[in-house]
Amino acid sequence: MALLNILEAVNKALETEMQKDPSIVVYGEDAGFEGGVFRATAGLQKQFGVDRVFDVPIAEAAIVGSAIGMAINGLKPVVEMQFSGFMFPGYNQIVTHVARFRNRSRSKYTLPLVIRMPYGGGVKALEHHSESLETLFAHIPGLKLVIPSTPYDTLGLLRSAMRDPDPVIFMEPKRIYRAFKQEVPDEDYTVPIGKAKVVIPGKDITVVAWGAMVREVESALKLIENDNISVEVIDLRTIAPFDRETIVESVKKTGRLLVVHEAVKSFGPGAEIVATVQEKAFYYLAAAPKRLTAPDITVPLPKGEHHFMIDPKQIALEIRNIVSMKA
Amino acid sequence: MLFDQYNPLKKKVLQILDNEGQVINKTLEPSIPDDVLLKMYQTMTLGRIADIKAIQFQRQGRMLTYAPNMGQEAAQIGPMAATSDNDWLAVSFRELNAMLYKGVTLEQLFLYWYGNEAGSKYNDSVKVLPVNVPIGSQISHAAGLAYAAKIQKKDEVVIAYIGDGGTSHGEFHEGINFGAVFNVPMVIIIQNNHWAISTPRAKASKAETLAQKAIAYGIPGIQVDGNDTLAMYVATLEAIKRAKLGQGPSLIEAITYRMGPHTTSDNPKIYRSDEEVEAWKEKDPLKRFKNYLLNKKIITQASDDALNQEYNQLVLSTFKQVEDSGLVSLEEVFNHTYQEMTPLLKEQYNDLKKYEETEGR
Numbered sequence: 001m002a003l004l005n006i007l008e009a010v011n012k013a014l015e016t017e018m019q020k021d022p023s024i025v026v027y028g029e030d031a032g033f034e035g036g037v038f039r040a041t042a043g044l045q046k047q048f049g050v051d052r053v054f055d056v057p058i059a060e061a062a063i064v065g066s067a068i069g070m071a072i073n074g075l076k077p078v079v080e081m082q083f084s085g086f087m088f089p090g091y092n093q094i095v096t097h098v099a100r101f102r103n104r105s106r107s108k109y110t111l112p113l114v115i116r117m118p119y120g121g122g123v124k125a126l127e128h129h130s131e132s133l134e135t136l137f138a139h140i141p142g143l144k145l146v147i148p149s150t151p152y153d154t155l156g157l158l159r160s161a162m163r164d165p166d167p168v169i170f171m172e173p174k175r176i177y178r179a180f181k182q183e184v185p186d187e188d189y190t191v192p193i194g195k196a197k198v199v200i201p202g203k204d205i206t207v208v209a210w211g212a213m214v215r216e217v218e219s220a221l222k223l224i225e226n227d228n229i230s231v232e233v234i235d236l237r238t239i240a241p242f243d244r245e246t247i248v249e250s251v252k253k254t255g256r257l258l259v260v261h262e263a264v265k266s267f268g269p270g271a272e273i274v275a276t277v278q279e280k281a282f283y284y285l286a287a288a289p290k291r292l293t294a295p296d297i298t299v300p301l302p303k304g305e306h307h308f309m310i311d312p313k314q315i316a317l318e319i320r321n322i323v324s325m326k327a
Numbered sequence: 328m329l330f331d332q333y334n335p336l337k338k339k340v341l342q343i344l345d346n347e348g349q350v351i352n353k354t355l356e357p358s359i360p361d362d363v364l365l366k367m368y369q370t371m372t373l374g375r376i377a378d379i380k381a382i383q384f385q386r387q388g389r390m391l392t393y394a395p396n397m398g399q400e401a402a403q404i405g406p407m408a409a410t411s412d413n414d415w416l417a418v419s420f421r422e423l424n425a426m427l428y429k430g431v432t433l434e435q436l437f438l439y440w441y442g443n444e445a446g447s448k449y450n451d452s453v454k455v456l457p458v459n460v461p462i463g464s465q466i467s468h469a470a471g472l473a474y475a476a477k478i479q480k481k482d483e484v485v486i487a488y489i490g491d492g493g494t495s496h497g498e499f500h501e502g503i504n505f506g507a508v509f510n511v512p513m514v515i516i517i518q519n520n521h522w523a524i525s526t527p528r529a530k531a532s533k534a535e536t537l538a539q540k541a542i543a544y545g546i547p548g549i550q551v552d553g554n555d556t557l558a559m560y561v562a563t564l565e566a567i568k569r570a571k572l573g574q575g576p577s578l579i580e581a582i583t584y585r586m587g588p589h590t591t592s593d594n595p596k597i598y599r600s601d602e603e604v605e606a607w608k609e610k611d612p613l614k615r616f617k618n619y620l621l622n623k624k625i626i627t628q629a630s631d632d633a634l635n636q637e638y639n640q641l642v643l644s645t646f647k648q649v650e651d652s653g654l655v656s657l658e659e660v661f662n663h664t665y666q667e668m669t670p671l672l673k674e675q676y677n678d679l680k681k682y683e684e685t686e687g688r
Binding site: 065092110166 | 478
């Protein structure tokens with residue numbers, strides 16, 4: 001067993017997988033020598049050499065575009081976007097090529113590659129460092145989108161991403177990169193893509209969250225521990241394709257749903273989850289399913305960011321409101 | 328060194344054949360085996376006929392939008408003849424001749440332009456990337472292919488094509504810069520056909536030549552008569568040699584001309600003069616290469632007539648085959664989004680299947 005935080009779990013996943021699979025290359029802006037601005041790739045260049053772990057020019061389109069070429073020609077690239085808000089120059093490549101090469105070539109050319117990026121707010125950062133852009137990937141056919149919330153899942157999910165035959169976007173909740181440590185097994189294990197996890201079982205209401213929001217939900221539960229409300233907490237873990245079954249089954253049991261996400265509301269993942277529940281479990285609902293999300297504004301700079309971030313009190317209030325609603 | 332001799336800043340342009348196909352640069356005339364010369368000529372001839380027919384099919388309402396290559400055959404066949412089977416080709420969307428030469432079949436190419444993804448599923452041994460519509464984005468794919476070749480010590484060079492218009496794109500810069508920094512085995516060929524739809528070359532860049540852009544990347548660049556098959560062959564051969572010696576990418580600007588429209592939805596008469604087009608007809612790459620081969624007695628007028636007749640038939644029958652291939656199945660349009668359909672995709676597939684089976688479509 002090893003005691004790791006999320007950042008160390010990212011590093012461990014890369015290290016252990018690179019030891020097993022010589023086709024894996026890791027690169028990004030400052031990702032080589034320095035190990036990335038968060039040090040997620042620290043020590044890898046020393047261990048695996050400059051051909052496999054390297055720094056590149058600051059050019060996200062070329063980072064993603066070159067990964068496509070490498071994946072076609074026998075390598076398995078795991079590239080880093082320094083912050084999700086900086087991925088836009090690479091977004092052209094992601095949407096027009098990464099998501100489509102398999103289909104375009106009728107599976108002659110497939111792209112086993114991973115694009116990692118730290119995302120999310122609450123770290124008092126500059127502009128473009130705090131966005132939650134799940135929707136921009138989850139909406140695109142051909143992509144998979146994974147977001148871990150614990151060190152254990154980070155290690156297992158990133159391994160699965162690297163073993164996936166198709167491209168995976170791996171968004172890392174940087175706010176909780178170093179927030180806590182968890183015991184993880186030394187032996188090889190994976191966490192499957194496309195499977196949500198029931199973190200806390202309950203019977204009155206289903207709360208779905210992912211990334212840094214899972215901990216916020218857990219904190220909210222402490223605020224209502226004397227309310228006699230049994231909350232089922234689901235960590236979605238994979239946003240695309242998301243685990244409809246686990247959520248629908250849970251809502252069929254609880255009759256109530258709250259989706260909590262850090263991304264802005266309109267056309268966000270919450271809308272998709274709520275719509276799915278309406279389609280699949282409408283007659284089981286005891287209250288209108290709800291979303292608690294960031295408002296539809298640009299992420300404020302740090303002095304105004306507190307208005308934007310979801311806090312446990314809001315979550316607790318929303319849970320109470322939904323549970324007290326009559327069908 | 329060829330690239331030193333033909334410095335784009337000194338307005339040097341590499342040319343070996345004149346407009347009539349006479350060798351005007353004996354020292355640089357390559358010694359290409361007869362069978363290779365013949366393959367080059369045959370592919371150019373097939374490409375030209377396929378092009379003319381494709382436009383006709385489109386006008387008859389039998390073909391979708393098509394991007395003609397006419398006038399640019401030398402800029403594609405010369406370089407491809409300099410490659411080996413190991414080498415990769417990353418195309419833009421106006422490289423029918425190059426793709427044919429590298430083993431993509433005419434049937435596949437027609438199938439693609441006819442509107443079927445199966446046209447981009449080339450045979451296993453064919454190392455060509457599919458037609459790339461987003462302008463400029465193929466350059467970094469080429470850089471990645473070449474990086475992979477380099478670190479896996481594969482004996483491969485990657486040839487990437489782009490148009491004069493594409494050089495304005497940030498992706499052109501990012502891709503070449505990436506390839507140059509890592510010194511990868513890559514050759515970038517700009518087909519400067521003078522027009523990006525209706526935008527003239529002068530509005531693509533203020534630089535006097537596109538080849539000189541190489542200088543800023545720390546790689547060699549050269550301007551070549553892009554309608555001269557031999558000059559394009561020689562320049563590419565040199566670039567490939569550099570790549571194999573580990574000297575990194577090279578940039579070749581092929582000065583050529585798009586004799587047809589941008590695509591079949593475009594009318595070039597609106598934005599360019601008949602005189603300009605007429606003047607470029609004098610430099611027709613096919614005529615020049617044909618005369619060269621006639622002079623070398625590799626072909627005769629009679630053999631050429633027979634070849635044209637044969638290819639006319641081949642193009643007609645191939646297109647007929649493509650027309651008869653019908654519509655794409657529901658399964659095919661779902662099957663290649665992921666290696667395995669997700670549960671949601673399976674559900675959507677089953678719903679559509681049921682609908683189509685009961686209601687028809």
